[in-house]
Amino acid sequence: MSCSSHPATDCYGPDSNNHPDQKELSERVSNLNCDRCQIGAPLALGHDGVLRALMPNSEVIDxxxxxxxxxxxxxxxxxxxxxxxxxxxxxDGTNVPQAQG
Known part of the structure; x- marks a missing residue:
């Protein structure tokens, strides 16, 4: 998907949160195992396409x-x-071995 400008509404319509990709992303993020996370634990998207939940010391939780x-x-x-x-x-984070997550 490509957009000519930056507002999400241009790409996803008037309710960007209702777009299937945005819904799926929100669901996957909410399923991260953050038992050891503090509220508001940072998430970091690596150049490899892997989204990581981090502890304050940058330890990867999930x-x-x-x-x-x-x-x-x-x-x-x-x-x-x-x-x-x-x-x-x-x-494409789906190509990264699980051990590298």
């Missing part, structure tokens, strides 16, 4: 590999920056 369409959905939750989009072009 991780999920995202397919390209969900990486794009996550990026679309922020203001468009070409350099960020380029950084993740071709990333």
């Amino acid at each position: 991780a999920i590999g995202l397919p390209p369409r969900l990486i794009k959905a996550l990026l679309d939750r922020n203001i468009f920056k070409l350099v960020i989009e380029d950084m993740f072009r071709g990333a």
Whole structure:
């Protein structure tokens, strides 16, 4: 999916939270095992396409590999920056071995 401008409504319609990719992304994030997480534990998307839940000391608590369409959905939750989009072009977290998560 590509957009000509940055507002999520241009890509996902008037209710971006109702888009299937956004719903799936929210569901996957909510399923991260964060028993040891503190409220508001940071999430970090690696250049490999793996979304990681982190402890304050950067210890990885849980991780999920995202397919390209969900990486794009996550990026679309922020203001468009070409350099960020380029950084993740071709990333597919589903190809990363589980041990690297």
